[in-house]
Amino acid sequence: NAGVTQTPKFRVLKTGQSMTLLCAQDMNHEYMYWYRQDPGMGLRLIHYSVGEGTTAKGEVPDGYNVSRLKKQNFLLGLESAAPSQTSVYFCASSYTMGQGTIQYFGAGTRLSVL
């Protein structure tokens, strides 16, 4: 039972390069989320999706794009990476959203932008 799987686990980029982070879940969850974790900041929501083909902005969406072409996958893209995007990125999924809902997290992607 894999749960939520993120690839890659580590990546180093140069400023201006692009990349895509992949999140896959095998729990048939409708809702998926991308967070970034920075020291002393907790986790902040970047984008989320309430179902296949839908996406919405979270707290810190600037500089990122997302796509949910298949229910089980949620992609996070950086078109032109900046040093401020150095962070640990977590994907999560849940069956519903809101009251009492448990989110399940992947192991994270550590990204450094030089």
Place this chain on the structure above:
Amino acid sequence: GNSVTQMEGPVTLSEEAFLTINCTYTATGYPSLFWYVQYPGEGLQLLLKATKADDKGSNKGFEATYRKETTSFHLEKGSVQVSDSAVYFCALTQAGTALIFGKGTTLSVSS
């Protein structure tokens, strides 16, 4: 808007010591409250939750009680172990919203 405030860390304890990590929240209505734990090199996982006032969540010896009157959800454990060393996040959610996290508290337990 909704927010979560938890005590700053790091918290450093000896094995078998009593643990309290304070968490208070700001929200309209009655949110659900959670504690998530992040072990080194891993993602977050749910530790416990409570969905209404006076509910007590518990798991692995950890407990937290949803106190509406003080808007708090403090995490406690009577006797910590080295294996409890991790980062602990308090969080809340309401209908139609994603999780809102506190900044996290790092716990380090030494033998």
